[in-house]
Amino acid sequence: MTRAEFLRYSTIAALGAAAAPSAFVGKASVRQPGDYKIGLIDLMLLKRQKISALDLTAELGADGVEVDMGGLGQRETFDNKLADPAIRQAYLDKANALGIEICSLAMTGFYAQSLATRPTYQRMAGDCIDTMLAMGVNVAFLPFGVQGDLVRNPELRPALVKRMQIIGRMAEQAGVVIGIETAYDAAGERRFLADVGSSHVKSYFNFSNALKSGRDLHQELRTLGAGNICHIHCTDEDGVWLEHNTRLDMPAVKRTLDGMGWKGWLVIERSRDANNPRDVKGNYGANTRYMKRIFQDG
Numbered sequence: 001m002t003r004a005e006f007l008r009y010s011t012i013a014a015l016g017a018a019a020a021p022s023a024f025v026g027k028a029s030v031r032q033p034g035d036y037k038i039g040l041i042d043l044m045l046l047k048r049q050k051i052s053a054l055d056l057t058a059e060l061g062a063d064g065v066e067v068d069m070g071g072l073g074q075r076e077t078f079d080n081k082l083a084d085p086a087i088r089q090a091y092l093d094k095a096n097a098l099g100i101e102i103c104s105l106a107m108t109g110f111y112a113q114s115l116a117t118r119p120t121y122q123r124m125a126g127d128c129i130d131t132m133l134a135m136g137v138n139v140a141f142l143p144f145g146v147q148g149d150l151v152r153n154p155e156l157r158p159a160l161v162k163r164m165q166i167i168g169r170m171a172e173q174a175g176v177v178i179g180i181e182t183a184y185d186a187a188g189e190r191r192f193l194a195d196v197g198s199s200h201v202k203s204y205f206n207f208s209n210a211l212k213s214g215r216d217l218h219q220e221l222r223t224l225g226a227g228n229i230c231h232i233h234c235t236d237e238d239g240v241w242l243e244h245n246t247r248l249d250m251p252a253v254k255r256t257l258d259g260m261g262w263k264g265w266l267v268i269e270r271s272r273d274a275n276n277p278r279d280v281k282g283n284y285g286a287n288t289r290y291m292k293r294i295f296q297d298g
Helices: 003-019 021-025 052-060 085-098 121-135 154-174 186-196 207-212 217-224 250-260 280-295
Strands: 037-041 064-068 101-106 139-143 177-181 201-206 229-233 265-267
Touching: 037 052, 037 101, 037 280, 052 064, 052 085, 052 280, 085 101, 085 121, 101 121, 101 265, 121 139, 121 154, 139 201, 139 229, 154 177, 154 186, 154 201, 177 229, 186 201, 186 217, 201 207, 201 217, 207 217, 207 229, 217 250, 250 280
Parallel strands: 037 064, 037 265, 064 101, 101 139, 139 177, 177 201, 201 229, 229 265
Antiparallel strands: none
């Protein structure tokens, strides 16, 4: 990072904390022990960067929503409507009025694009971090995606380690966390995080990755360790709702997480009924009710 970049993020961090201290600290950081929160994703609600995703999240009973940074394609950075101060403020006002949180931002453009090769990746990460600070969000999701699959493309590892070290320094200067999703098993992801060497880069764990690979989900969680997990996508592949999924014993998952001492956001991604995959209210309403029953009402 250049001196100019260092000064930029130092200034942004100071301004962000001063401008919205209660939001920047975030409800997540003052949670009481034993508390879990349930989130939804605007992209999966078919409302990518639409403020109506907040209304729907509240209607379905979730505690918060993960807001996408917008499409990427071959642009130099994300097609991010939240870069507009008026739109950002409208989001914050709406979330406050509804009593829900923006639990994370998501750089899902990297599902199909390559973090290892895109020349403007620092601008992309920087734009996300700027938006996080402006909105009081302290976690962002960064998937390595198909082109960054380190199991199939191990030659990309040095480049991705180096780039995540740079992004980690950017996140550290801003006081935020970048949560990555890789194709590794828990041991491999833990080694990758160790090579990056930043407490501001963690795993955004996804139940589905372990389940569809035939790995023991509970052992994967314990191997990765509570301190390496920022948020969790509590999902499986589409087919059935979470409460009907015979390979995902959610009460047992809660016992594992309780035993690890991990507390935080469980963000529902997929697990839609195969017969009604576009029934947003039906699918995500059922999954939200189930997750809240298991993790909050027990």
